[in-house]
Amino acid sequence: MSPATLVEITSLNIKFGASKVIDNVSMTLKQGEITTLIGPNGAGKTTLVKAVLGLLSPTDGVIKRSPTLRIGYMPQKLQIDATFPLTVERFLKTAAFASAEDRLQALQSVRAEALLKQSVHSLSGGEMQRVLLARALLRKPELLVLDEPAQGVDINGQIELYNLIASIRDRYNCSVLMISHDLHLVMAATDQVICLNRHICCSGHPEQVSTDPSYIELFGVPGAENLALYSHHHNHQHNEHGDIVPLEEAAEHDHSHCGGHH
Ligand SMILES: Nc1ncnc2c1ncn2[C@@H]1O[C@H](COP(=O)(O)OP(=O)(O)OP(=O)(O)O)[C@@H](O)[C@H]1O
Numbered sequence: 001m002s003p004a005t006l007v008e009i010t011s012l013n014i015k016f017g018a019s020k021v022i023d024n025v026s027m028t029l030k031q032g033e034i035t036t037l038i039g040p041n042g043a044g045k046t047t048l049v050k051a052v053l054g055l056l057s058p059t060d061g062v063i064k065r066s067p068t069l070r071i072g073y074m075p076q077k078l079q080i081d082a083t084f085p086l087t088v089e090r091f092l093k094t095a096a097f098a099s100a101e102d103r104l105q106a107l108q109s110v111r112a113e114a115l116l117k118q119s120v121h122s123l124s125g126g127e128m129q130r131v132l133l134a135r136a137l138l139r140k141p142e143l144l145v146l147d148e149p150a151q152g153v154d155i156n157g158q159i160e161l162y163n164l165i166a167s168i169r170d171r172y173n174c175s176v177l178m179i180s181h182d183l184h185l186v187m188a189a190t191d192q193v194i195c196l197n198r199h200i201c202c203s204g205h206p207e208q209v210s211t212d213p214s215y216i217e218l219f220g221v222p223g224a225e226n227l228a229l230y231s232h233h234h235n236h237q238h239n240e241h242g243d244i245v246p247l248e249e250a251a252e253h254d255h256s257h258c259g260g261h262h
Contacts, residue, residue, distance in 0.1 A: 072141030
C-alpha cells in the first residue's frame with residue numbers, strides 16, 4: 001500500500017447466508033479524497049461501510065488498512081432518550097476522551113459552537129447532523145465515515161452540509177467516505193463516486209454542472225455553482241433476480257439501468 005492509501009479493498013465478497021450482498025468489490029480510499037457511495041436501497045452500501053469500519057468480516061477478499069488508521073464515524077441516526085437531559089457539551093463528553101478545547105474546536109469546525117450549552121433535544125435536523133459530525137471529529141480522524149450525513153436536513157441545509165464536509169476535508173486533510181442518496185447533490189468536491197448495486201456498477205469523477213437551468217431553478221445560483229452531476233452510463237442492467245444482463249449498445253446511455261434511485 002502506498003503511504004497515501006488509507007484503505008485498500010480487493011475482491012471483497014460478503015454473504016449473509018446464501019445471499020451475496022457485496023460482490024467482488026475493489027476500491028481504494030486515499031488521504032485527502034472524498035469518496036461517495038451511491039446506490040439503490042439494499043445495494044450493500046451500509047454493509048460495505050461496516051466492512052471498512054471493521055465491524056463485519058469479509059466472506060472473501062482482503063481489506064487492508066494503514067496500521068494506525070484513526071476513523072471517525074457519523075452514524076445515520078442516533079436514538080437519544082428524549083427524557084434524558086443532555087446538552088451538546090455533555091453529549092460530546094460521552095463520545096470520546098477529549099479536552100474542552102478540542103470539543104470547542106470540533107464544534108467550531110462545523111460552525112456549531114453556539115450550540116454548546118443547548119439541549120440536544122431542541123436541535124434542528126441540520127444542527128443535530130453538525131453536532132454528530134463534530135463528535136466524529138473529536139477523534140482527529142484520518143478517515144471520516146459518514147452514513148447519509150444530510151438525512152433529515154432541508155435542501156439548503158444539505159448544500160451547506162456538503163460544503164462543510166469539503167471544508168473539513170481541506171482543514172484536516174482527512175479522507176471521507178460517505179453514503180448519499182442525493183446524486184444531484186453530490187458536490188463538486190467529491191473526488192470519487194462509486195455506484196454500488198452489490199457489485200460496483202461504475203465509478204469515477206463527478207462532473208461539474210454550473211449552468212444547467214433546472215439546477216439553478218431548484219437550488220438558486222449559489223447552490224447551483226457548487227453542485228455537480230455525476231454523469232455516467234452503465235454497460236449492463238439487472239434482471240429481477242439482480243443478475244447482470246449486458247445492454248444493447250443503443251441503450252447504454254440510459255441512467256435507469258442500474259436500478260433504484262441514484
Ligand atoms: N446482518 C444482516 N443479516 C442479513 N442480511 C443483512 C444484514 N445486514 C444487511 N442485510 C441485507 O443486505 C442487503 C444490503 O443491506 P445494506 O443495509 O447494506 O444496504 P444499503 O445499500 O445500505 O441500503 P439502504 O439504502 O436501504 O440503507 C439488504 O438486503 C439487507 O437486508
